[in-house]
Amino acid sequence: MPQEWNWKDIVEMTGKPSSVEVLKKDSDYLRGTLAECLQDPVTGSISHMDTRVIKFHGCYEQDDRDLREERRKQKLEPAFQYFIRTRLPGGVVTPSQWLALDEIAQKFGRGTLKLTTRQTFQIHGIVKRKLKPAMQAMNAVMIDSIAACGDVNRNVLCATNPHLSEVHRTVWQQALDVSAYMKPKTRAYYEVWLDEKKVSTTENQEPFYGDTYLPRKFKIAISVPPVNDVDAFANDIGLIAIIENGKLEGYTVAVGGGMGKTYGDAKTYPRAATVIGFIRPDEVNHVCETIAGIQRDFGDRSERSQARMKYTIDHMGLDRFKEELNSRLGHALEAPRAFKFDHNGDRYGWVEGEDGLWHLTLYIEAGRVVDDVLLGLREIAGVHKGEFRVTTNQNVIIARVAPEDRAQIDALVAKHGLDGYRGASGIRKNSMACVALPTCGLAMAESERYLPDLLLKLEAILDRNGILDAPITLRISGCPNGCSRPFLAEIALTGRAIGRYSLNLGGNFTGERLNTVYLENATEPEILAALEPMIANYAKNRLEDEKFGDFLYRTGVLSAA
Template sequence: MSTPLSDLERIKIESRYLRGTIAEGLRDPVTNAISDDDNKLLKFHGSYLQDDRDLREERRKQKLEPAYSFMLRARLPSGVVTPGQWLVFDRLAREHANGTLRITTRQTFQWHGIIKHHLKPTIAAIHGALASTIAACGDVVRNVVSTANPVESAAHAVAYEWASRLSSELAPQTRAYHEIWLDGEPLVGEPEPVEPMYGATYLPRKFKIGLAIPPLNDIDVFAQDLGLIAIIEQDELKGFNVAIGGGMGATHGDPTTYPRLASVIGFVTPDQLRAVAEAVITVQRDWGNRSERKHARLKYTIDHRGLDAFKAEVEARVGFALEPERDYQFDDNGDRYGWIEGADGRWHLTLQIESGRLADVGERRWLTGLRELAKVHQGDFRLTCNQNVIVANVAADERARIDAIVAAHGLDGYRTHSAIRQLAVACVALPTCGLAMAESERYVPELLPKLEAVLEAHGLRDAPILLRLSGCPNGCSRPYLGEIALVGRGPGRYDLRLGADFRGQRLNQVYLENVDEAAILEALTPLFARYAAERSTGEHFGDFLLRVGVLAGNVRRIPAEVVA
């Protein structure tokens, strides 16, 4: 007896390659929302219907529908944005969204607060700027990310080009996007099959690809469904170690869901990469769980079917065996702030954007500052997976002008910020994310000064510690790779997780469950004191906690009942 498909699988089957009735719903003047089925399909087009949860109760009392609006996300391979695109995106944020741009942990932009009749012209304008929103969400290969500064050598640039190529070649082929958003001519009758890789029902769940260039693991390559580790020898790209099965999402109280680090299965040369990537995707397409979405990510497919069996199937589909993995070493997974010179003599300035939110608030005029930079900058911009922005490819004689604009708009805080502030990452959470259980982005400005005060009291202001905040256990901010992480349980309450490593190669562990801020600070204060007094030279906080026995070592990644 076959297992019944999930409801979303039905929606995809009936969608005619992601069309559904989205176009009709956008024209409906009675509501600012669209149907639930169409909202699920809309994700494939890069958007989610949301509502302002701060206003829900008041609007309910007034017998009004929720304050609906749409989040829109771009597909920007490796996070590269031209100055011209930046100016378009900035204008859209001010004219059609809530006046902010948000850099995500997948090197792209989100716009929040777009009302329904502004959604189509916003997407059309993004297309006009030679970008897209297709497959920024949904059960497809999402925005492909890569180490944020690929211009340090010729080999870095070649590796970046592979990431960009994968993003383009693995995108959906349906004409639905052009029909709905760009007024393309609809096909007469039933559309012909147009998805040679995905098929009519696409993938069982989202699929994330990331390419890291050692010694930087700034993308958290082991959090990806498909992680690619560039192997560069004598300034030549030899190929990639292939890691599969990473994923951050989990569900509170359900031990059959868990974060997992990707497993390295071998090495491929550049000319083998596309075939291997497509094989991994199509095995997941065919083997993945289409009945229970909580168990539909690649990590669960691998753990249920076995890593060896999955690898064997990939090799059978490509027709060759993967070579043994090559040696590599990661040093850290943060961003490097300030100016860095590239191999070609051009310069790159990394700016810190707290929680990725570009906005004008008081004297901090970040949105305006980046707009002014885009007006004069002759290079490009690079978004990072840690929610920051690189003003890239700057000529040496342009640095002073860039610095002046940065300082005038309060964008130079990275010069004086504490180390933990420089490394903090947070998801959006409340008020717009429907999954959020607790604050995250809005909590960062409250929490950080309190942590900084404790750290400074122990002489740890400049100690780099990875801090991750998440409003729920789904893991958009990659909290399970934080040396300190707060994962939302409810209003003002979090799981405190500790002990990941600074290179993104070890998951953290639950230290306290469902606690408030007072309990979190009470727990961390003596740990910071111990760390200050007993750490070894160069020892990171997560490593210290394991070495001195605060946390147990050799923790299983996979609950025993899952693989039984």
Template sequence: MSSPLSEFERIKAESRFLRGTIAEGLRDPVTGAISDDDGKLLKFHGSYQQDDRDLRDERRRQKLEPAYSFMLRARLPGGVVTPSQWLVFDRLAREHANGTLRITTRQTFQWHGIIKRKLKPTIAAIHDALASTIAACGDVVRNVVSTPNPVETGAHAAAFAWAARLSDGLAPTTRAYHEIWLDGEALVGEPEHEPLYGATYLPRKFKIGLAIPPLNDVDVFAQDLGLIAIIEQGELRGFNVAVGGGMGATHGDPTTYPRLATVIGFVPPERLFVTAEAIVAVQRDWGNRSERKHARLKYTLDHRGVDAFKAELEARLGFALEDERAFRFDHNGDRYGWIEGHDGRWHLTLQIESGRLADVGERRWLTGLRELAKVHQGDFRLTCNQNVIVANVRDEDRARIDEIVRTHGLDGYRQHSGIRRHAVACVALPTCGLAMAEAERYLPHLLDKVEVLLGEHGLSDAPVLLRISGCPNGCSRPYLGEIALVGRGPGRYDLRLAADFSGQRLNQVYRENVDEDTLLDALEPLFTRYARERGQGEHFGDFLLRTGVVAPVSSRRIPAEVIA
């Protein structure tokens, strides 16, 4: 007997292709919220209903409803933003949101604090800027991420272009988005359908990432579908295909876990799109629609088996995947400062702490990027590590760009420690409804403390991957941090250690449910040993594994024979 479908499946089935009663809820002036069912559907349109958790208790005492607002997320394949789009997005942040722009770990922007009556005009303005929010959230293929700066060869540019093609080709086709947000006319007498997704879409979200070795700056093995570009003699030969990555888990539930994607083969460029589409379709048909905690592709693979999944995929494709090609990754961080591209253009990577562009004191980051957008003749590239690249700069424009960067305090990366340059944090409190502990607001404080410990041992310049997540769902990819904190409750975290520096090994729990003093006490002797016993060029995570501080991980790994 099959298990009953989840409540979310009922909502999708009855939604009339994601319409629900969202339009009616937006017009209701009595409340700043929309219904729970519509709130679930709203995710497909790129928005989450939230409230300010810092104000909950006080508003409850005053017998007021929560301080509802909406987070809105753009769909920006590969994280590319034109200067004109940037200026629109900046204006929306100041006029409709909370005065900040936030770069996410999926290479796009989020706006926070949008009240209900401003949600529709904000989405319309994003559309007018030739962008969209459709499918930035929800049970669909989300924003397709890619190594953000195709600077090295023409083949890099060709690989990068696939992010846009996959994003466009795998997007939902429902007219609901245009009807609700853009005042489009409703279809009359024509049956609507979703050729790929069907009436109930996917069982859960689906993430695609494309990496170009030797940089794994998208954490390609954290994706449901990871694509590893194989470039030989300057030509794009195709892509290794990896399936089943995912970072989410639930505390206390061992049936949920992070998983690295498994490489199952190679496809040439002309077969990439049909392969990606078929993988999505198999997950659509095989994924768990009864228990959402087990609905990601990683659980489908572990339940059905990788071999069975691959056989089903090849049967649908009508051809076999080729053997995977050799590849090598050496790190998954961003390369700061100026880099010259193959075509003589320059690219400047700036570090944005936690991805939050705001004007705070002398640090005028939001204003600084606005001023850059006014004069920049190239484009901007957002990264999966929450940073921004001022891309495609002519040599004669570099001095002007540098002056704006210095004036607005955007050049801090030059002085940052190794661990600060590689730190990533999710939003967490006060707006994320899933957050159990602080992340973004805690990161600067924690870094100050950890930097003191590292400095005492001469390790200030040592590159260390630090990730903080306010809950175990893993938006900041904490399970791939050499040091990671995963929120348990206010001020308490699981301390996880010993991922590698290239995103190919999961970390492990080292201490559970600890406060700040306990986790710092745990790190201090490890830094002492690392400073004294590390090998030449040995990263912190590898050192912890080699010396037995943590045992070899038994999680799913990339097959050793595939790595050159």
């Protein structure tokens, strides 16, 4: 950010700064009064400023909404609690790190782990007095939560398994590099959580971000065709690896993806990223920073609902955005290279890598590592010699297994019932759900707690029509902010109120096309009644290898805009 950047510049470009912009500027580079608030024993909460600041440290303040009314009657404050989201580019952890996160969840949280759609972990149910010890325990095993949330570049996604090939390893390293390159430079995290002594300085503590950081969150994902497991087009920057003769030539670049919208506000909408060019591997850090710099300088800092880069691009116009990018780079991007995706889900079961090691992908319903799933993965981590990979579809890969160790892993998987992927339906294996109730303050309806029941009812319809194995993407989000990336799914439910959802249909199986609203504010019986005849027609009249979302368009159930 230019040294002369100030409030006058912000006002002239985007209008009066929002209250969040003021809070960020007043936070002393993300320190706020967190250190003092964490020591206050009177309340389980923190100050209003610090609820914003703590997000940049990878934490959210929440409360148990199931208990709100009862606590209100008892004249008690809400049951405040926090979750920590880790920063793990590419979602890679060692067995010892997995066990450490498990132990942190047992000791400081609610005793479970959540695998997220951002390819990382969340530990929920941590009360304020346990936050700092939990952070320090993570740091002891070389894991942090810096920039996992907040108005900065967040956890960088990449093709799930970096050990399938040399190209996958290179892409993972690229994700690590760009994550480190764009990480905030402030020492606030280390001072607040790890007791690093603050050093007085007059130097600019954030040479790129400045003291107001980005207007909104910023997301980068790297995919390796033909698999789009990271949903590249849902991100502010999607990098699509171009491989020729087994060699990584570079990346086709897409910009301006984002899932969230606000009901009743036509100015907000989901947007799939737009392809703008091609870059070489050695250009990635600089190009990503330059694109983020345009968002930093032109993004709306007055109205947060308009502050994502998708709106910046649409307000500027794509041509103007590309002109600004070319000007800052000093050259135009090369023409985009062609690519082809065949799906955006996970491949379950065993897969052999180029080096002869094996990788086992397990289905984890809604990413909930609880009960026997928790115990099973704990026991596997105790004997596994390789690594774990968290996928962006909320599943886990037991990676880098030697051929002679497969039988032991298989036995533990079967012992704990983790082999459900073998008999799972096509829609179950391609389902996702966000956390939603009872802890997410934005949730309007159930999501991860509702997914198991909805799956059973949809599976019954599919089974009656003889297509239980048909792969169909299903995603549920408790609100329209879209953390489960619902607007790219073939079937999606987004919460409107308790027991009511918008039904969106028609995304494609590769994650390249947005779906469209079919029903609004619908109950479960209304949703199932709408889907059953479509599924029956699909079973009878689909073409060979035709996916459900494509079928809906071909048969006129949905019409292209």
